[in-house]
Amino acid sequence: MQPTVQTGTGAHRAVQNATAIALAVTAGHFINDAYGAMLTPLTPALQSKYGISIAAVTLLGSIYSLTSSVFQPLLGIVGERIDRRYAAALGPLLTGIGLTMMGFVPWFGGLILLIAVAGFGSGFFHPAGAAYVAQNSPPDKRGLWASIFSAGGTAGMSLGPVFAGVGLTHLPWFALIGVVVAAFTFAVTPSGVQKAKRVGLAEYVGIFRGPLVWLWGMAVLRSLASSGYNAMLPFILIGKGFHQKEVGITLAVYAVASAVGGILGGRYSDRFGRTPVLRAAILSTIPFFAALILSSPADWWFYPLTFAVGAAVNASIPVGVVTAQEYAPNHVAIASSIMMGFSWGVAGVLVFLVGALADVTTPTTAALASLALLIPSALIAYRLPEPQKVKFGG
Numbered sequence: 001m002q003p004t005v006q007t008g009t010g011a012h013r014a015v016q017n018a019t020a021i022a023l024a025v026t027a028g029h030f031i032n033d034a035y036g037a038m039l040t041p042l043t044p045a046l047q048s049k050y051g052i053s054i055a056a057v058t059l060l061g062s063i064y065s066l067t068s069s070v071f072q073p074l075l076g077i078v079g080e081r082i083d084r085r086y087a088a089a090l091g092p093l094l095t096g097i098g099l100t101m102m103g104f105v106p107w108f109g110g111l112i113l114l115i116a117v118a119g120f121g122s123g124f125f126h127p128a129g130a131a132y133v134a135q136n137s138p139p140d141k142r143g144l145w146a147s148i149f150s151a152g153g154t155a156g157m158s159l160g161p162v163f164a165g166v167g168l169t170h171l172p173w174f175a176l177i178g179v180v181v182a183a184f185t186f187a188v189t190p191s192g193v194q195k196a197k198r199v200g201l202a203e204y205v206g207i208f209r210g211p212l213v214w215l216w217g218m219a220v221l222r223s224l225a226s227s228g229y230n231a232m233l234p235f236i237l238i239g240k241g242f243h244q245k246e247v248g249i250t251l252a253v254y255a256v257a258s259a260v261g262g263i264l265g266g267r268y269s270d271r272f273g274r275t276p277v278l279r280a281a282i283l284s285t286i287p288f289f290a291a292l293i294l295s296s297p298a299d300w301w302f303y304p305l306t307f308a309v310g311a312a313v314n315a316s317i318p319v320g321v322v323t324a325q326e327y328a329p330n331h332v333a334i335a336s337s338i339m340m341g342f343s344w345g346v347a348g349v350l351v352f353l354v355g356a357l358a359d360v361t362t363p364t365t366a367a368l369a370s371l372a373l374l375i376p377s378a379l380i381a382y383r384l385p386e387p388q389k390v391k392f393g394g
Contacts, residue, residue: 018136022145024188025088025129026152031181032092032125033153035099037160037255038171039064039115041247042102044234045168050108054363058231058355063112065348067119068095068126087128089186094121096178103168130336132189134325139389140270142322147266150318151259158255161248207334211385212327216343218384219320221377222282223347226313228354228370229293230254235363237296246297253303257310258317265315266322274323275384281315283378286371289313293367313374316381326387 039061047057098118105111130149137145163174208216234247261281269277292309295302321339328335351370358366 020188021136021190022133022149024185025132026149027181028088028092028125028185029129029149029152030156030159031178032095032122032156034156034159034163035092035096035118035174035178036064036068036122037157037251038099038164039102040230041161041164041234041244041251042168043231044238044244046102046111049103049168050111052108053355053359054235055352055355055359056108059352060112060115061227061231062349062352064115064119064122065345065351067116068122069119069345069348070342071120071123071345083191084128084131085186085189085191087124088132088189089182091121091123091125091128092185093178093182094118095125096121096175100171100173100175103171127334127337130321130325131332134322134332134336142325142389143266143268143270143274143319144263145266146322146325147263147318150262150266150321154255154258154262154314154317156255157258158252160255161251165244165248207328207331208338210327211387212324212335212338214380214384215320215324215327216338218278218282218377218380219316219339219343220346220350221373221380222313222316223344224350224354225289225370225373225377227344227347227351228373229289229367231351231354232358232363232367232370235358236293236367239363240296242297250297250303250306253306254310257307258314261311261313261315262318264311266318268315269319269322273386274319274326275381275386277319278316278323278384279378279381281312281319282374282381285309285312286374286378289371289374290368293364293371323384323387326389 043057043060046052046060047054050057095118098114098121101114102111105114130146133145133149134142163171166173230251233250234244237247237250265277265281288305288309292302292305295305297303320343321336324335324339325332354366354370357369
């Protein structure tokens with residue numbers, strides 16, 4: 001009986017270690033995305049500080065998305081060649097230092113450079129964090145574990161507007177949180193590199209094919225609809241006579257709802273399948289999202305509707321990540337970077353066009369135009385095959 005006891009003890013310890021690793025990188029996801037979420041609510045203040053247009057200030061978000069997300073597949077490839085422990089721990093720290101210093105740059109070009117550097121920290125973190133979660137999660141609970149990791153990020157997004165509420169000059173104090181989280185993550189996560197065959201750019205293109213391409217396209221359209229709304233929200237509400245307080249509350253409610261929706265979506269996908277949840281989450285959102293854009297905090301239903309829309313449209317995010325990992329089980333870091341980086345990043349870069357449309361029309365019109373992209377996103381979701389639940393490579 002003694003060997004059985006040892007085996008049971010070892011298994012219990014393995015579960016504890018896996019849980020600690022997942023909690024550590026989820027904490028990193030939380031603070032990393034909290035830093036990233038400070039940018040949008042501060043765009044009116046930055047516009048005033050530098051005397052620039054809506055299109056120019058939304059360019060800042062595009063730059064951040066370019067370095068944090070569009071480049072993320074390349075950073076994922078780099079991450080397979082180095083100890084991902086460093087990316088998971090130091091990535092959010094770099095993001096925090098960069099974005100908390102936004103109020104201390106004397107010229108707009110310098111601000112663009114600072115935000116670009118901060119984006120690289122986020123870009124290194126996401127594939128590393130997602131890979132730690134994927135490789136430590138039980139196969140029958142991948143959706144749940146991925147959704148909890150995703151919820152850490154979206155919950156952090158709800159804190160970002162709170163940070164932003166202190167104003168540009170007081171932001172550096174929040175960089176200290178990133179220092180603590182980085183130290184905790186580095187202490188808990190084990191050293192590790194990709195054990196499966198490493199890939200270069202040519203082989204990466206081979207991974208990025210078939211249903212993974214369609215999944216990416218679905219995610220780009222969904223993300224552009226959501227980020228277009230978030231980018232226009234401060235200008236919509238301020239144009240209606242509201243203030244930074246209402247903007248911050250709305251973004252916080254939307255982010256909290258996103259976290260809740262992501263957990264529910266991940267859990268339901270474990271029970272009912274990945275693609276049914278993807279389809280339902282996107283298609284059911286469209287009419288309610290339109291009603292939300294045309295509403296305001298003066299309406300009693302505004303905040304409940306904000307919560308419902310945020311939960312529904314973002315329920316598909318962790319499900320999409322797990323789907324990509326199961327389409328490419330031997331390269332979970334790269335698959336994660338495609339969904340958590342490349343798709344969000346392309347959408348983030350394109351949101352500059354939403355700002356340009358707002359300059360020639362109105363922010364409300366631009367937000368509604370972004371929303372229309374959920375229609376082709378839902379249609380693409382209906383052509384995706386259900387992935388197989390297989391063992392992930394190292």
